[in-house]
Amino acid sequence: MKPPPFEYHAPRDLGEALRILAGVRGKVLAGGQSLIPLLNMRLMAPEHLIDINRIESLATIETTPRGVTVGALARHSEVEHSGAHPLLGQALRLVAHPVIRNRGTVVGSLVHADPAAELPAVLAVLNGSVRLARDGAAAGDAPLVRDVGAAEFFTGPLESAVRPDELAVSAFFPALPARTGTAFREVARRHGDYALAGVCAVVTLDDDLRVGSARVACVGVGPVPITVDVTSECDGRPAATVDWAAVTRAVREATEPEGDIHATAAYRLRLVGVLAGQALSEAAREAAAD
Amino acid sequence: MEHEITLVVNGDARRVRVPGRRLLSDCLRHDLGLTGTHVGCEHGVCGCCTVLLDGLPVRSCLTFAVTVDGHEITTVEGLAGPDGLSPVQRAFAECHGLQCGFCTPGFLCTVTALLRDNPAPTDDEVREGISGNLCRCTGYQNITKAVHRAAELLAEET
Numbered sequence: 540m541k542p543p544p545f546e547y548h549a550p551r552d553l554g555e556a557l558r559i560l561a562g563v564r565g566k567v568l569a570g571g572q573s574l575i576p577l578l579n580m581r582l583m584a585p586e587h588l589i590d591i592n593r594i595e596s597l598a599t600i601e602t603t604p605r606g607v608t609v610g611a612l613a614r615h616s617e618v619e620h621s622g623a624h625p626l627l628g629q630a631l632r633l634v635a636h637p638v639i640r641n642r643g644t645v646v647g648s649l650v651h652a653d654p655a656a657e658l659p660a661v662l663a664v665l666n667g668s669v670r671l672a673r674d675g676a677a678a679g680d681a682p683l684v685r686d687v688g689a690a691e692f693f694t695g696p697l698e699s700a701v702r703p704d705e706l707a708v709s710a711f712f713p714a715l716p717a718r719t720g721t722a723f724r725e726v727a728r729r730h731g732d733y734a735l736a737g738v739c740a741v742v743t744l745d746d747d748l749r750v751g752s753a754r755v756a757c758v759g760v761g762p763v764p765i766t767v768d769v770t771s772e773c774d775g776r777p778a779a780t781v782d783w784a785a786v787t788r789a790v791r792e793a794t795e796p797e798g799d800i801h802a803t804a805a806y807r808l809r810l811v812g813v814l815a816g817q818a819l820s821e822a823a824r825e826a827a828a829d
Numbered sequence: 830m831e832h833e834i835t836l837v838v839n840g841d842a843r844r845v846r847v848p849g850r851r852l853l854s855d856c857l858r859h860d861l862g863l864t865g866t867h868v869g870c871e872h873g874v875c876g877c878c879t880v881l882l883d884g885l886p887v888r889s890c891l892t893f894a895v896t897v898d899g900h901e902i903t904t905v906e907g908l909a910g911p912d913g914l915s916p917v918q919r920a921f922a923e924c925h926g927l928q929c930g931f932c933t934p935g936f937l938c939t940v941t942a943l944l945r946d947n948p949a950p951t952d953d954e955v956r957e958g959i960s961g962n963l964c965r966c967t968g969y970q971n972i973t974k975a976v977h978r979a980a981e982l983l984a985e986e987t
């Protein structure tokens with residue numbers, strides 16, 4: 540089908556975009572790879588569309604020793620090929636198909652907050668944050684900016700903390716400490732589809748190669764990415780002797796999958812345990828080689 | 830409200846007036862008469878509407894024409910050179926990489942970009958590269974053969 544009519548706005552810079560957002564109720568258009576299907580299927584009919592594709596200053600990927608900051612116009616494929624962050628790269632290869640990744644944006648995927656999407660889990664497991672800006676005309680012109688941590692950013696299925704007058708300008712993914720490994724495992728019905736369930740893991744070993752910290756974030760098994768810290772279940776043991784079955788039990792207990800036409804709740808629960816075991820042991824192996 | 834935009838399609842600057850909601854796929858087909866770009870699902874899944882935007886393959890059904898005002902678009906009509914079909918097009922014909930041809934414009938655009946970025950892909954890389962394009966006829970075997978054959982033709986000719 541065809542999208543319903545809307546009034547189109549094409550701001551040239553951030554200030555103009557924020558002024559428009561302050562004045563009208565509408566939707567931001569980034570890569571359009573989630574929004575335009577919703578419009579084409581007439582599941583959404585915003586009165587205004589604010590297209591940020593001309594705001595070149597948002598097309599940035601900045602890497603510092605602290606981490607990588609991805610601007611709102613950085614496409615999935617650019618971030619994937621930049622090699623800016625190992626876990627982000629692993630996750631992006633599981634997002635849709637290469638052609639979709641040429642257009643879709645990392646920040647757009649976070650704001651869209653699909654409970655089965657990979658990137659929200661990456662932000663959650665790394666304790667990253669999203670920078671939101673709104674028009675500051677009332678308070679002396681500079682945009683008003685706030686940073687929202689991943690734990691507060693995802694508020695429900697397809698819901699994030701972005702207010703209607705705010706633009707997400709960038710997302711920050713913290714760098715990994717030394718002796719750290721990461722992995723992303725998922726099962727999808729078809730290559731490139733959203734996952735039935737998926738798990739990303741970050742494992743850090745101490746100087747004696749014992750597990751110092753282990754965290755996972757799970758997708759497709761709750762309304763938002765479910766983060767679980769399993770460091771205490773690993774019991775400070777060397778990675779090779781960790782009781783992974785006990786660890787994955789803790790992950791399963793933290794999730795609350797629902798059934799749908801693609802998979803039952805029971806299957807998703809089983810799957811998330813298996814995937815957590817695989818992701819954690821793979822991350823631990825990688826950490827030992829780091 | 831209509832917008833006056835210019836698209837550089839297959840090398841020619843084309844001016845056109847479109848409403849904001851005009852999909853690039855419909856702009857190419859209905860406003861510019863370039864019906865080589867096919868439309869199947871209109872939600873990004875089938876891949877037959879794939880065109881090159883500034884050289885990169887994208888879904889024209891998930892792009893608004895106004896968004897790409899001033900940019901370069903290559904459609905299947907623009908793949909052939911002055912001397913006839915491109916190596917990718919010839920390989921598809923030679924290897925029977927199509928039957929009904931509905932999916933073919935999307936495959937040709939996707940594969941043209943794939944081989945430009947990776948002139949000698951492995952089997953896995955070919956499968957990953959075309960994984961976002963659906964074909965209901967061929968069973969894909971001859972399409973993957975055609976991609977490898979196109980890589981050979983391109984290597985011979987450069």
Ligand SMILES: Cc1cc2nc3c(=O)[nH]c(=O)nc-3n(C[C@H](O)[C@H](O)[C@H](O)COP(=O)(O)OP(=O)(O)OC[C@H]3O[C@@H](n4cnc5c(N)ncnc54)[C@H](O)[C@@H]3O)c2cc1C
Nearest residue numbers: 567569570571572573574635643644647648656707732873
């Ligand atoms: C066939 C297909 C398969 C896919 N498979 C997957 C998959 O497996 N995994 C996955 O994670 N995704 C998948 N996607 C979705 C894809 O990753 C999208 O690119 C992404 O979800 C949204 O990014 P976008 O830039 O396209 O955002 P848009 O579609 O432009 O916007 C999405 C939403 O976010 C809002 N928004 C976007 N940017 C901003 C901003 N800067 N500030 C405020 N609001 C903003 C929009 O208003 C809209 O509500 C798939 C898409 C398709 C078409």
Ligand code: FES
Nearest residue numbers: 869870871876890
């Ligand atoms: S018509 Fe665009 S992907 Fe199917």
Ligand code: FES
Nearest residue numbers: 928930964965966
């Ligand atoms: S040749 Fe018929 S759909 Fe591919």
